[in-house]
Amino acid sequence: xxxxxxxxxxxxxxxxxxxxxxxxxxxxxxxxxxxxxxxxxxxxxxxxxxxxxxxxxxxxxxxxxxxxxxxxxxxxxxxxxxxxxxxxxxxxxxxxxxxxxxxxxxxxxxxxxxxxxxxxxxxxxxxxxxxxxxxxxxxxxxxxxxxxxxxxxxxxxxxxxxxxxxxxxxxxxxxxxxxxxxxxxxxxxxxxxxxxxxxxxxxxxxxxxxxxxxxxxxxxxxxxxxxxxxxxxxxxxxxxxxxxxxxxxxxxxxxxxxxxxxxxxxxxxxxxxxxxxxxxxxxxxxxxxxxxxxxxxxxxxxxxxxxxxxxxxxxxxxxxxxxxxxxxxxxxxxxxxxxxxxxxxxxxxxxxxxxxxxxxxxxxxxxxxxxxxxxxxxxxxxxxxxxxxxxxxxxxxxxxxxxxxxxxxxxxx
Numbered sequence: 001x002x003x004x005x006x007x008x009x010x011x012x013x014x015x016x017x018x019x020x021x022x023x024x025x026x027x028x029x030x031x032x033x034x035x036x037x038x039x040x041x042x043x044x045x046x047x048x049x050x051x052x053x054x055x056x057x058x059x060x061x062x063x064x065x066x067x068x069x070x071x072x073x074x075x076x077x078x079x080x081x082x083x084x085x086x087x088x089x090x091x092x093x094x095x096x097x098x099x100x101x102x103x104x105x106x107x108x109x110x111x112x113x114x115x116x117x118x119x120x121x122x123x124x125x126x127x128x129x130x131x132x133x134x135x136x137x138x139x140x141x142x143x144x145x146x147x148x149x150x151x152x153x154x155x156x157x158x159x160x161x162x163x164x165x166x167x168x169x170x171x172x173x174x175x176x177x178x179x180x181x182x183x184x185x186x187x188x189x190x191x192x193x194x195x196x197x198x199x200x201x202x203x204x205x206x207x208x209x210x211x212x213x214x215x216x217x218x219x220x221x222x223x224x225x226x227x228x229x230x231x232x233x234x235x236x237x238x239x240x241x242x243x244x245x246x247x248x249x250x251x252x253x254x255x256x257x258x259x260x261x262x263x264x265x266x267x268x269x270x271x272x273x274x275x276x277x278x279x280x281x282x283x284x285x286x287x288x289x290x291x292x293x294x295x296x297x298x299x300x301x302x303x304x305x306x307x308x309x310x311x312x313x314x315x316x317x318x319x320x321x322x323x324x325x326x327x328x329x330x331x332x333x334x335x336x337x338x339x340x341x342x343x344x345x346x347x348x349x350x351x352x353x354x355x356x357x358x359x360x361x362x363x364x365x366x367x368x369x370x371x372x373x374x375x376x377x378x379x380x381x382x383x384x385x386x387x388x389x390x391x392x393x394x395x396x397x398x399x400x401x402x403x404x405x406x407x408x409x410x411x412x413x
Contacts, residue, residue, distance in 0.1 A: 010251055010254045010255045010257070010258040010319070011254065011258070011319035011320070012242070012245035012246040012251075012253075012254040012257060012319065013242045013245060013246075013254075013257050013261070013316065013317050013318055013319055013320075014242075014319070014320045015075055015079060015242050015243050015246060016075075019315075019320075020326065020329070020330035020334075020335050020338075021315045021318070021322075021325050021326060021329040021330045022068065022072070022315065022316075022338070023329075023330070023334065023335045023337075023338025023339060023341075024315075024328070024329025024330055024331075024334035024335065024337075024338055025064060025068060025311070025312060025315055025329060025338070026065075026068065026337075026338040026341040026342075027329075027334050027337035027338040027341050028061075028064065028311070028329075029060075029061035029062075029064035029065050029068070029341070030061065030337070030341035030342075030344045030345050031061075031337070031344075031375070032057075032058045032059075032060055032061035032064070033058060033059070033061035033062065033154065033345060033348070034058075034344065034348050034371075034374065034375060034378055035055060035058040035367075035371065036055060036056065036057075036058025036059055036061070037058075037154065037348055037349055037352050038352055038365075038367055038370055038371045038374050038375075039052065039055030039056075039058065039367050040055075041352050041353060041356050041362065041363070041365065042356075042361075042363065042364070042365030042366060042367050042370055043362075043363030043364060043365065044365070044366075044367050045286055045287075046286050046287050052367075053279055053280070053286055054275075054276065054279045055279070055367065056278075056279040056280075056286055057275040057276065057278045057279035057307075059278070059304065060275060060278060060304055060307050060308060060311075062157045062231075062304075063228075063231040063234075063304045063305055063307070063308035064308045064311060064312060065157070065161070066157075066160075066161065066164075066228060066231035066232050066234075066235070066308075067231055067232070067234045067235040067238075067305075067308045067309065067312050068235060068312065069161060069164065069165075069232060069235060070231070070232040070233060070234060070235020070236040070237075070238070070239065071235035071236070071238045071239050071242075071312070071316050072235070072239075073165070073168060074168065074172065074235065074236040074239045074240075075239040075242065075243065076088045077168075077172035077175075077176065078194065078236075078239045078240045078243045079243050080176065081175070081176045081179050081180065081190055081194060082187045082190055082191055082194075082240075082243050082244060082247055083187070083243060083246075083247055087172075088169075090169045093168075093169065094165070094166070094169075096397060097162075097165045099393055099394070099396075099397045100390075100394070100397075101158070101161075101162065101165075101342075103389050103390070103393050104342060104343060104346055104385050104389045104390050105133075105155075105158070105346060106131060107385065107389055108152075108346045108347060108350065109130045109131055109152075111350070112130075112149070112151055112152060112350055113126075113127065113130075115354075116149070116151045116350065116353070116354060117149060117151070120142065123142075125138075126141075126142070129141070130148075130152070133155070133158060133159045133162050134159070135148040135152075135155070135159065136148065136156050136159050136220055136223045136224070137159075137220070137224075139218075146219060146220045146223055147223070150349070150353050151349055151350040151353045151354065152349060152350065153349055154345065154348065154349050156223050159223070160223070160224070160225050160228055163224070163225040164225055164228075164232055167225070171201065174197070175194055175197045175198065175201075178193055178194075178196075178197045179191075179193040179194045179197065181193075187244060187247040187248065188244065188248060188253075191240050191241075191243070191244040194240045195237055195240055195241075198233050198236050198237050198240065199233070199237075201229055201233050201236075202229055202230040202233035202234075203230075204226055204229050205226065205227055205228065205229045205230040205231075205301055206230075206298055206301070208221070208224075208226040208227050208229075209222075209227055209294065209297050209298055209301065210294060212227075212294075212297065213293075213294050213297075222292075222297070227301070228301075230301050230305055231301070231304070231305050231308065234305055234308060234309045234312070235312070235316075238312065238313060238316045238317065241253065241256075241257065241317065242257070242316060242317065245257045245317075256317075257317035257318075257319075258317075258318075258319065260313055260314055260317045261314045261315075261317050261318035261319065261322055261325070263314065264314035264315075264318070264324065264325055267310045267311070267313060267314045268310065268311060268314070270310045271307050271308075271310035271311040274303055274304075274306050274307035274310060275307050277303050278300075278303045278304050278307055281296070282296065282299060282303075283296060283299050283300045283303045283304065284296050284297065284299075284300040315329065337379070339386060340379065340382035340383050340385070340386045341382070342382070342385075342386075342390065343381060343382030343383065343384070343385030343386050343390065344378045344379060344381070344382035345382075346381075346382070346385065347377075347378055347381035347382060347385070348374070348378040351374060351377045351378055351381065352374050352378075355370075355373075355374065355377075
């Protein structure tokens with residue numbers, strides 16, 4: 001009689017180190033936003049002929065970026081609570097974020113002020129607000145619209161992202177306090193409490209959305225961080241699950257992660273269906289000039305968030321070396337586009353708006369002919385920014401980190 005074979009335990013997802021497939025997701029997000037901006041500038045989204053309104057779904061790039069931030073940046077704090085790993089030092093964490101975000105961003109601001117914004121080059125309020133990423137908080141700016149200057153309109157999401165960076169240590173501390181009140185070292189119990197706390201954190205988005213429709217409220221409330229807690233919370237929840245999967249000896253959580261990652265095709269089909277819904281007026285008006293309502297604003301958060309979750313979850317929960325996802329998102333092209341994605345995001349609207357202004361074709365363009373040109377220019381600008389700014393600054397930061405002694409492992413409590 002042949003001995004029974006033991007079922008191999010499912011491998012848990014990685015919780016540290018570089019993941020090529022995450023680079024691929026960054027590329028998807030940056031290109032989705034690029035398509036949306038080209039279609040918006042060309043006037044295609046509000047064109048009633050054909051399915052051009054589908055370009056409106058390109059806004060999904062923003063929740064993808066926010067979800068990835070929640071996953072990657074909260075994960076060390078989740079590991080601190082569940083596994084007793086050293087907590088990130090707040091000063092070091094903020095320093096790394098600043099060196100990652102600010103140099104390339106400032107380069108774009110300088111170029112903008114020297115070109116399209118030269119009429120305001122002597123205005124200190126404009127300089128300070130743009131350099132400090134506080135432009136969406138100004139009550140009476142000179143630019144027309146709440147997003148900032150037209151050439152820098154996408155930076156409203158960077159304002160939100162940076163605000164989340166700054167508040168993350170406090171948020172993580174509150175979640176850790178709640179999880180440790182369980183008075184147990186059981187990782188599963190603490191993980192469930194973390195997920196409960198993250199769920200409450202996400203629900204604050206909808207309370208904030210309701211305040212957007214209170215009479216005499218500030219007109220920019222919809223651009224501020226609390227409205228988007230839910231999208232960051234999706235990534236934070238995935239971070240907790242990935243750490244929990246590595247600590248659970250019986251492996252049901254790891255098995256769940258493997259089941260989700262193996263179902264990546266079904267998840268992405270669901271993401272595509274949600275994308276279609278997100279592109280319709282059900283998730284908010286197609287035109288920024290059309291007044292919104294509470295229910296479409298709430299549905300915007302839900303549908304776009306679910307779309308991002310369905311796209312990101314199979315990648316975040318996959319074990320290292322998942323072949324199918326590696327072939328699609330981890331190939332050389334996607335890895336490269338992921339590395340330069342921040343630069344692509346930074347430059348795209350300055351390039352797009354300047355092009356349409358120079359050609360006099362604003363809201364009269366053609367996505368089929370304009371998108372390849374705008375994509376090529378944005379990718380070229382992103383490549384230059386990566387190698388001339390991001391890579392040298394990153395190299396200096398890594399050299400400094402290597403010179404520091406490694407912190408001792410904190411005892412679990």
